[in-house]
Amino acid sequence: MRKTTAGTSEKGVLSALAESAGGSAVSGETSPTETPSALPAHLEHLTERARGYVAAASSANTRRAYASDWKHFAAWCRRQNVAPLPPEPQIVGLYITACASGTVTGDKKPNSVSTIERRLSSLSWNYAQRGQPLDRRDRHIATVMAGIRNTHAKPPVQKEAVMPQDIIAMLETLDQGSLRGIRDRAMLLIGFAGGLRRSEIVGLDVKKDQTQDGRGWVEILDKGLLATLRGKTGWREVEIGRGSSDATCPIAALEMWLKLARIAHGPLFRRVTNKGKSVGSERLNGQEVARLVKRTALAAGVRGDLAEGERAQKFSGHSLRAGLASSAEVDERYVQKQLGHASAEMTRKYQRRKDRFRVNLTKAAGL
Template sequence: MLHYRMFCTLYRSMREIAAQNPQMDAPEGSAQPPGSEEGVDISRPQPSADMRRDLPSPLPAESAALPAHLERLAGRARDYVEVASSANTRRAYQSDWKHFSGWCRRQGLDPLPPSPQLVGLYITACASGTVSGDKKANSVSTIERRLSSLCWNYAQRGTPLDRKDRHIATVLAGIRNTHAAPPRQKEAVLPEDIRAMLEMLDRGTLRGLRDRAMLLIGFAGGLRRSEIVGLDVGRDQTEDGRGWVEVLDKGMIVTLRGKTGWREVEIGRGSADATCPLVALQTWLKLARISHGPLFRRVTGRGKDVGPERLNDREVARLVKRAALAAGVRGDLSAGERAQKFAGHSLRAGLASSAEVDERHVQRHLGHASAEMTRRYQRRRDRFRVNLTKAAGL
């Protein structure tokens, strides 16, 4: 990740190069950029009020002082900074900083410079449910996410926060010991569940055909919900795409851009057309008349028209939940419990739990760095396969 401090260093280097090479200055007769008057130090970013309260800008405040050709380069660098993390991550960072700075403002405190004692009080308020606007106390996972967001935001401002400081680490350890709960994993949808869920979708509407393709590709590919909706029909077709599909005789190749780089996922043909991801995809593309751009789009006009906009990833979670409830998956639970069990990750966990192949193939398919991470997704597959009670002689 390109941090704000690193970008400021890059910016100052560009300024020094421009100062040492007069021929690189703006053309004669051009207007002097603001902030270049004598006696004003423009080699150091000057934090603005917006930078103190909101998500920091990836450019220093005086970027207009650059010569025109370097200003264009700085604009490109800003674009790279913005795509260094996903849109969801940036939204979470911004939301958590707003939550923290709002709490500081109500206490009459300034969030800058970073104070471990202040952050320790803040996470205590989050754990006790005394932050105005929160309906209840934050969970441990939420507090840890907020703390990570604060560290990131402070780093972008060039004032790092050490989360290992004793004022923070000790309070956080106490919060974990007091409030930590076992992890709540989403229920895996298994092949028989997928078949039942497909029966709940209307094959006579474009929305139903789209949803069938999303469920089958998401399950067979072990894809995250953002990866499903981030797909394009082909390579380099949209700026916000996260991958594309290539249809072959024996299946399709899904190329994905993830946190650690690009990877390819092979999705083979199914044993029957009704459950084949490739057939579902080709049917959707043909009847929706999609040949370029986002693969999965909004269906409008009472289900008869397909819009140009890419589907939001939250729609995948809603689809899985709605179809699982309609199909009666985990009917042994109450309606409220079942509603909490299913989400987009149920597809990914379902493949990991049901694919009867060597674990290494599942790990590579899901793009996991370790086998341990893959095992976390295997909800039922290995339970009691090895019985140490009998092996011990009982």
């Protein structure tokens, strides 16, 4: 077997795509600053531009996952004294078997089916950027993956939806006399009313084209707020209307945050520094939305019928989207559009609390 080559960095992955576009072969470690020799000198200035477009093709979180999974695979190959390049379905099949068996050094337990599927997708992406596509339909991969699903797959674990009464209780746990509490109030209400993903909440800017890492912007109007977002399914507009009272109005909460934080440009939701007295310039990350939802839901006693450890696993940033989908008493098409789903079936998966037996086919059949 071939000896292992070192894993590549995230920058190396981006370089690999730019280089493969120029026709050069890529193997092993790739220098982030290396320029493909096949390119004429007058085209070299386009290399950095190409890398920028590669970066824009996916979110920062996705690129980090791609780089992390490739590093995980390359380290496993190195320990087995085999090479990660070029792609060999048999080697990849053995790798996902090791992931499912819990025999990969450094992993505390066997990887879940969803984690293995993500790792496999990451490998396919990494190989494709090097112009060496991986054939996932090869029996060494497809058959093994089918067996892993049949053996280890579990029903999907859905996060708890926070309903309107839950949101109100969660808001009451915040310190409304502090900048952090005012910010968190606006984040919860905007996230819930907009049915936004956590990355979409923190990716918002005050206005269009104000930051390079922004994934959307807001426009406050008389009747509500219009958020323009770049999400998983492309660009979409989300309308967030004003609430029935200032206490629960997402627009009023956002206007208060912008006024007291003195934000007129750049990221919408930022870190609060200096023991809560100042607002920094740094954008929050999506994990902080998840922590906010979990912390306030637990403090408000949401799902108090469950054990403390079980409750802690029930809530995440996704709870806001699920809450809107489950509580909005409107035509399903409007909910689908708000959440940015390509199909009504996906929207129904978010509707946690609904009358499952509203249509009784047993009685309808005459029994």
